[in-house]
Amino acid sequence: MLLHGLSGSAAWWRRNVPALAQHFCVYTVDLMGIGKSRLVQELVRHLRELGMSGLLGAGHSIEQQTPYRAWRDVFASYFGLEGLADGLERQEQVRRVVQEVAPKLAPRLPLLNDLLNLGLPDTPLTAALDPALRQESLVALLVQLLRAWAQERPLTLVLEDAYWLDSLSWDLVVKVARALLGALEPLLLVVVTRPIGEQALGFQAAQALRGLPGSGTLEVGALGVEETAALVAGRLGLPAEALPPRLARLVRERSGGNPFFAEELTHALREQGLIRVEAAPSPRLEVSPGLFEARSVLPDTLQGVVLSRIDRLLPDRQLTLKVASVIGRNYPYLPLRDGVMRLAALGEALLHQHLHELIRRGLILLEAPDPEPLYAFKHAITYEVTYHSLLFAQRRQIHRVLAEWYEQAHADNLEAAYPLLAHHWLHAAEGGDDAPARKARGYLARAGHQALRLCAYPEALSFLQRALALTPASPEHALERAGLLTAAGVAHEKMADYVPATRLLLEALELAHAASDPRAQSRALAELSWVAVRRGEYARAERLGEEALGCARQAGDRPACAKAGSRLGVIAAYQGHYPAAARRFEESLELYRALGEAEGVASCLNSLGLVEVFRGDLEPALHRFEEALAVARGVSNPEIVGKIQANLGLVAEKRGDYAEAARHYGESLAVFREISARHAALINVLNLGDVAAAQGDDARAGGYYREALAEALGLGALPIALGTLRGMAAVWARDGEPLRAAELLGLALSHPASDAEMRQQAEPVLEGLRALLPPEALEAALARGRATTLEEVLRQWGGPAPGEAAPRAPAEG
Numbered sequence: 001m002l003l004h005g006l007s008g009s010a011a012w013w014r015r016n017v018p019a020l021a022q023h024f025c026v027y028t029v030d031l032m033g034i035g036k037s038r039l040v041q042e043l044v045r046h047l048r049e050l051g052m053s054g055l056l057g058a059g060h061s062i063e064q065q066t067p068y069r070a071w072r073d074v075f076a077s078y079f080g081l082e083g084l085a086d087g088l089e090r091q092e093q094v095r096r097v098v099q100e101v102a103p104k105l106a107p108r109l110p111l112l113n114d115l116l117n118l119g120l121p122d123t124p125l126t127a128a129l130d131p132a133l134r135q136e137s138l139v140a141l142l143v144q145l146l147r148a149w150a151q152e153r154p155l156t157l158v159l160e161d162a163y164w165l166d167s168l169s170w171d172l173v174v175k176v177a178r179a180l181l182g183a184l185e186p187l188l189l190v191v192v193t194r195p196i197g198e199q200a201l202g203f204q205a206a207q208a209l210r211g212l213p214g215s216g217t218l219e220v221g222a223l224g225v226e227e228t229a230a231l232v233a234g235r236l237g238l239p240a241e242a243l244p245p246r247l248a249r250l251v252r253e254r255s256g257g258n259p260f261f262a263e264e265l266t267h268a269l270r271e272q273g274l275i276r277v278e279a280a281p282s283p284r285l286e287v288s289p290g291l292f293e294a295r296s297v298l299p300d301t302l303q304g305v306v307l308s309r310i311d312r313l314l315p316d317r318q319l320t321l322k323v324a325s326v327i328g329r330n331y332p333y334l335p336l337r338d339g340v341m342r343l344a345a346l347g348e349a350l351l352h353q354h355l356h357e358l359i360r361r362g363l364i365l366l367e368a369p370d371p372e373p374l375y376a377f378k379h380a381i382t383y384e385v386t387y388h389s390l391l392f393a394q395r396r397q398i399h400r401v402l403a404e405w406y407e408q409a410h411a412d413n414l415e416a417a418y419p420l421l422a423h424h425w426l427h428a429a430e431g432g433d434d435a436p437a438r439k440a441r442g443y444l445a446r447a448g449h450q451a452l453r454l455c456a457y458p459e460a461l462s463f464l465q466r467a468l469a470l471t472p473a474s475p476e477h478a479l480e481r482a483g484l485l486t487a488a489g490v491a492h493e494k495m496a497d498y499v500p501a502t503r504l505l506l507e508a509l510e511l512a513h514a515a516s517d518p519r520a521q522s523r524a525l526a527e528l529s530w531v532a533v534r535r536g537e538y539a540r541a542e543r544l545g546e547e548a549l550g551c552a553r554q555a556g557d558r559p560a561c562a563k564a565g566s567r568l569g570v571i572a573a574y575q576g577h578y579p580a581a582a583r584r585f586e587e588s589l590e591l592y593r594a595l596g597e598a599e600g601v602a603s604c605l606n607s608l609g610l611v612e613v614f615r616g617d618l619e620p621a622l623h624r625f626e627e628a629l630a631v632a633r634g635v636s637n638p639e640i641v642g643k644i645q646a647n648l649g650l651v652a653e654k655r656g657d658y659a660e661a662a663r664h665y666g667e668s669l670a671v672f673r674e675i676s677a678r679h680a681a682l683i684n685v686l687n688l689g690d691v692a693a694a695q696g697d698d699a700r701a702g703g704y705y706r707e708a709l710a711e712a713l714g715l716g717a718l719p720i721a722l723g724t725l726r727g728m729a730a731v732w733a734r735d736g737e738p739l740r741a742a743e744l745l746g747l748a749l750s751h752p753a754s755d756a757e758m759r760q761q762a763e764p765v766l767e768g769l770r771a772l773l774p775p776e777a778l779e780a781a782l783a784r785g786r787a788t789t790l791e792e793v794l795r796q797w798g799g800p801a802p803g804e805a806a807p808r809a810p811a812e813g
Helices: 005-020 036-049 069-079 087-101 103-116 131-152 167-182 203-210 225-236 245-255 259-271 302-311 315-327 333-343 348-360 380-388 392-409 414-431 434-453 457-470 475-494 498-514 518-534 538-555 558-574 578-595 598-615 618-634 638-654 658-674 678-694 698-715 718-734 738-750 756-772 775-786 790-796
Strands: 024-030 055-058 155-160 187-193 215-220 275-278 284-287 330-332 364-368 374-377
Touching (some): 036 155, 055 069, 069 087, 069 103, 069 131, 069 155, 087 103, 087 131, 103 131, 131 167, 131 678, 155 167, 167 187, 167 457, 187 203, 225 259, 245 259, 259 275, 259 302, 302 315, 302 380, 315 330, 315 333, 315 348, 315 380, 315 392, 330 333, 333 348, 333 374, 333 392, 348 364, 374 380, 392 414, 392 434, 414 434, 434 457, 434 475, 457 475, 475 498, 475 518, 498 518, 538 558, 558 578, 578 598, 598 618, 598 638, 618 638, 638 678, 658 678, 698 790, 718 738, 718 756, 718 790, 738 756, 738 775
Parallel strands (some): 155 187
Antiparallel strands (some): 330 374, 364 374
C-alpha cells in the first residue's frame, strides 16, 4: 500500500489505528529512508492520543549478532526496567510484574536471564533444561507474556531497523505473530525495514510475515512541492507561506522528495549562510542572492550533504560525534563520556555543551533523560556517514578504548558482553596488532560457543569463522583450531548444511590427528557420525561412531564413551538392527551407572524400552519405561519424564488400553507445558485426540484436534496441523459427514508439509470415503479442500472471536 507523503501516512494511521489495534494485523514497512521514522512517530503519537500504549524495539548495527537484541528493548519496556540499574531492583520489578499478569509463569523467570541479563538463580525447573529446550521454553515464556498483555489491552509491537535483527529476533517475531494469530488475540505488529534481499538473514522471516492473514506492506511516497515547503518551513520556524516557492522547488528537486534529505539540505543551507531567519519584527526568511547560482556546490547525495555538515563542526564536536558512532546508532552516556575523555582533554561540562549543540543541529536525539541518559543518531544515515568518515587509525583507537571500557564495566559478568567485546576488539585488531587480535580471537570464540548454546546458529557460525580467521595455522594452535572447526561444523549441522559441516569436521579431525589428541579426534568423529545420521548414511555413521568410541576409550573419556555408545544404539535402531541397538544401549547404561549419571541412565532405559516397542515386545518395554521413569523423577529432569510418560502412553495405546494411554499422554502433556516445551506438548494433544477418537468420544477428540490445530499454526508445526485434519476427517466420516471429511483430506494430502507418515495414516480414512461417496462427489470435495487453507479450517472449526480465550480440551490425568 502506497501512502502519499507524510500527511498521507499521518492520515492513514489516524483513520486506521483504532480498528487495527483491535484485530490481528501485521504491517511490514519497506523503505529506503523515505519517512519510515516519521511513519513510526505518527503511529506512536496516535496511540498516545487514543490512550493506548505500545512496545518498541529496534535492531542495532553493532549488535546484529547479539541474540534477541531487539527484544531486549521490548521487554525492558514491558517490565518497566528503564532507569533501573540495580540488579536486585530489576529482579524484584520483573517478579512483581509477572505476579500481576501471569503468576503461574514465575518458576520460569530465570529463562529471562538470556534476554535481560537479570542474574536470577535457576529454579529446579529451569536448571534441568538442555540448551535447545531452554530456548524453546524462553520463546514460549515471551509469547505467553505478550498474550497476557493482549488479553487485557490491545497489543501494539513496533520493531524499527529490522534489517539489523539477529536470527533469533526474527524467529521470535514470526512465532509471536503466529501464536497470537492462532489464539485470535488482537495484535498490531509493525516491522520497519529497508528492502531485504533474498540472501539476507531476515528474508524468509519477512516472507513468512507477509504470508500471514491480516498482513500488508506499507510504503510512503515521496513528498510533493507543497509538503516539502511545509516541512522546510517547519524546520525554520516559519509558516509555509513564508517560504519562497523557488526555494521549495529547489529543495524538492535536490532531495527527490525524501523528507530526511530535505531536512538535511535545509540545515546545510542555513549553516552555510545561504538562508537566514530574521526574527524581528516578524519571522521571515532571508535568502542569499547567490543561493540559486550556488546550487552546483551543494552535494548531490544525501550522504554528501550529511558529511558536509559534519565537516563544518569544530574538531572537538566531531570527536564527540565520532566516538558516539563507534558505540552505535543508540548510545548510553557513560561509554561516550569516558571514551571522549580518554581521547581528549575535555571536561564533562563541555561535553554536555557539545551534546546540546548536536541536538540543536538535528544530528542526534536525547531518547532517555537522567539518571541514565540515552542518545541516538537522528537517522541511520547520519550514523553510517559519521562512522565511515573516521580514518582507520582513529577508528581502531576508539574501538580499543571502548573495548577496554566495556571490559571494566562488565567485569562481574563478561559473558553478557561477549558479542559486544568481540565486535570492538575485532575492529581494534584491524591494524595487525597482536594484543587486540588475541583479545578478539578469545571473545569471538566465547561468543560463538555462547550463541551455539542459545541455538543462534547463524550468529555462532559468524563468530567462529572470524575467530578461525584470527587463529594462526601453526602446530601450536592446532587444537584451538580443531575446537573452533568442530563447533562451526556443529552449527552447520544444526542448520542442515551437511556439506560444509562435513568439510569443517574433517578438517578438525585432521588437525586432531596431527596433534595426536584422541579426545579432540573423538569429538570430531562423533559429530561427523551424527551428520551422516542426518543424511541417512547409516553405514558410514556407524563406522565413524565406532571410531569416535575407540578414540574416547583411548583418551580415557568415559562420559564420551557412554555418549558414543548410546548414539551407536540410535544408529542401529534406525537401521532396524534391534539386537545390536539393545547391546549398545546396555553398554552405555552400565557406563552411566558406573559414572553415577542418572540422566544418562534414564535416557538409556527409555531407549531400551523403545527398542522393545519396535520389536513388538510390549511387556518388557513397559518395565523399561517404568524403571526409566523412576530414575528420571529422582533427578528432577522434567524433559526425560515427559518423554517417558509419552512412551508409556504409546505402549498402552498399542495394547488397546485407551484410558491408560490417555492418562500417560495427559501427564506427559502437563510436564511439557510446565517447561514450555510446546512442540512436545502439541504431539501429546494430538495423541490425546487420537485416543479419544479410538474410544468413540468424538466431542472430546474434536476439542483436542481444534486445540492442536490452533497451537500448531502458532508454532508453525505444519505436520502436526495436518495430523489434526487426518484425525478430524476420521471422526466426521464416522459421524455421517463424508463430504466434510473429504475436504479435510484434500487439504492434508495436497499441503506442501504433507509427509509419507501422514499419507499412510490418512489412507484408511480415504479408503472408507471411497465406499461412502461416488467418485465425482469425492473428487469435488477433495478439490474444495485443496483450495482452502489451514487458517480457514480453524475458523470453520469454531475458533474464538478476537479477544476471547481459545477453547481448551479438558485436561487428562
